[in-house]
Amino acid sequence: MSGTTLNPPGGAITSPAAPALPQDGDKVSGRTKVAVAAGMLGAFMAVLDIQITNASLKDILGSLSATQEEGSWISTAYLVAEIVVIPLTALFMRVFGARTYMMGTTALFLLFSTLCGAAWNLESMIVFRMMQGFTGGALIPMAMTLVMAKLPPSKRAIGMALFGLTATLAPSMGPTLGGYLSELYGWPSIFYINWVPGLLLIGGIAYGLDAEKTQLKLLRNADWTGIAFMALGLGCLTIFLEEGNSKDWFESGFIIAFAALSLVGVLGWVVTSATRAEPFVNLRLYGQRNFLVSTALSAVFGMALYGSSFLLPLFLGQIAGYSPMQIGEVIMWAGLPQLMIMPFVAKLSSKVDNRILCSFGLLLFGVSCLMNAYMDATTGYDQLLWSQVVRALGQPFIMLTLSNFAMQGIAPKDMPSASSLFNMTRNLGGSIGIALLATTLSQREHFHSARLGEAINSFAPATQERIAALTQAFVGKGYEAGMAADQALKAIDGIVRRESYVMAYNDGFFIVSAVLLACIAVLWLSDKVKSPASGGAGAH
Structure with missing residues (x-):
């Protein structure tokens, strides 16, 4: 990544030579606050749209005359495009500038959201969802980059806290919002609702960021070989993970082909990045111990976050017979308490070793999953409430501290790369988690059914x-x-099948719990980090 590209002081990406990064003592202007808040809104909107179709999928498939298996591509298309664009965000921000790129990609996101709501068949829905993911996915790492590039060190803890909320609150609120909107206004409304935050985002960025000079020549000199390998590898890997369980994994030639292509793509990306002086995203950051540990744990956190958000709605719909709206009323308790706890965590992160805070968060998240590992066929809202609250209390401790670990010691020119890789890893972990849990659910159901x-x-x-x-x-x-x-x-026979599924869901939650608790030991391989207090240092 180039270290010589100079941008005006209002830009979000700067070189080490450009005196644009704010320092402690610098006043945070109203414009900067608006820009950062707008960035958070964009990240929340993009993450929300990963999950928002899940509660409404049955209605969407009925309207488009599609089967459940065909409908899985509605989510897969979004995830493939999103995972591919996240590593490209650093390049596009250098080419177009943060202001132009964020406004442009948001405008396109709103266009494709509208087309999703107006889709006339399954094929059109899949194409529009893919374009929606490609335009919306960029908003996730850009929000994190804005925090690092626009806020002074002493203010970054609260900025990272807000960013953490977008990552943990949105998966919890997606099924809730999707269920309510679908039941009240029909499934197209889950796409049209994006216009509200989208227009606020465009207005906030237009007001809060200065325009930067477009540098299209960077596209001509970009590492297109590496980009092609990255798109092939991550895209095929996501398809392999999302579709593998429904096609019985390596029993399917289709899945074998995508597994091979993903391996070729990822290896090609690593090799071209290692041999090129200025790759489009800096994979060498994985050589820094704190960054490596934080991104690995971010992947595991993504597995647990999206995995638990996958298991519980499925259980409530299949076993308890809940409607999408009722499922949303349960799931939302994994989100709402985060709004109250996050400011407290942000303040604490500047005073306490972040390894302690993250360990506490992993413990709470693991315990909450363990609480869900003893469900029966009568389990419902009342029995699940406290496990959801415990989960909500733990997640902010994890997300904020992992963000601090990831960005500690990162050079200004590498901040966009660090943000892209950190968020890419978390989303990829989510796909891996859902794939593993879907397979585990199927296998354990067969096992328990046979034993019963x-x-x-x-x-x-x-x-x-x-x-x-x-x-x-x-x-x-x-x-x-x-x-x-x-x-x-x-x-x-129905009772046997029901009970075998209940036990399989319990097994899934137990596995998630065990993985989270085991990660506490891995966390302590990292260095001690605190969020910078006013005038203080961030690492010790």
Whole structure:
């Protein structure tokens, strides 16, 4: 990445020679506050749109005459485009300047959101979702870059706290907002609602950031070979993860092909980045211990964050029979308490070793998943409330401190690269987590179903009594004796399947909990870090 490109003081990306990075003692202007707030709104909107279709997918598929398997591409298309554009953000910000690029990509995001709401068939929806992901994904790392480049060190803790909220609050609020909007106004409204934050974002950036000179020549000299390898590798890897479970993984030639292409792409990207003096994104940052540890834990956090947001709505819909709106009312408790705890965490992060805070957050998140590992078929809102609150209290401690670890000691010219890689890793971790949990859910359901089937022997007295009681109940409802006996057996089979799924969901949450708790030990491989206090240093 070039260290010689000079930008005006209002720009978000600067070289080490340009005296644009604010220092402690510098006053944060109203314009800067508006710009940073607008950036946060953009990141929240982009992350929200990953999850917002989940609650409404059944209605969308019905309207577009598509099957459940075909409909999975609606989410996959968005994720593929988003994961590809995040590493490109550093390059595009240098080429167009932060102001122009953020306003332009947001305007396109709103256009494609509108087209998603007006999609006339599955193919058009997939194309528009892909374009929506490509334009919206850039907003995630740009928000983090604005915090680092526009705020003085003593103010970055609260900036990182706000950024952390976009990453943890949006996945919790997505199903809630999507469920409410779909039920009240129909599924197209989940896309049209983007106009509200989108226009606020464009206005805030237009007011808060100075224009920068466009440098299109950087596109001519860009590392297009590395970009092509990156797009191939990350795109194919995301498709492999998102579609693997439904196609039975390596039993499918389609999945094998994408696994091979992803390997070629990622290896090609690493090799070209290592041999080029100025790659489009600086992969050498992974050589810094704190950055490596923080991004690895960010991937695990993404697995847990998106994995838990995947398991619980599925359980509530399949086992408890909740509507999208009812599911949203449960899930929102993993989000709302974060609004109250995040300012406290931001203040604490400048006084306490961030490894302690992050360990506490991982402990709370792990315990909350462990609380969900003992559900039964009657578990609902009342039983899940406290586990959601505990999860909400833990997540801010993790996200804020991992951001601090990632950006500690990063040179100004590498801040966009660090932000892109950190957020790319978290989103990739989310895809890996969902893929692993979907596979685990399927395999453990088969395992528990077989074990329960062995236990429920038709010759066992208890089983015979249960079948007889159910048969009499169906006879009482007007069924003939033979038909009543068949219905009784089907009811027993349904109970077995239900209970095997409940146990499989419990296994999924237990695995997430174990991984989170194990990460506490990994965290302590990093150096001691604190958020800079006024006039203080950030690392010790």
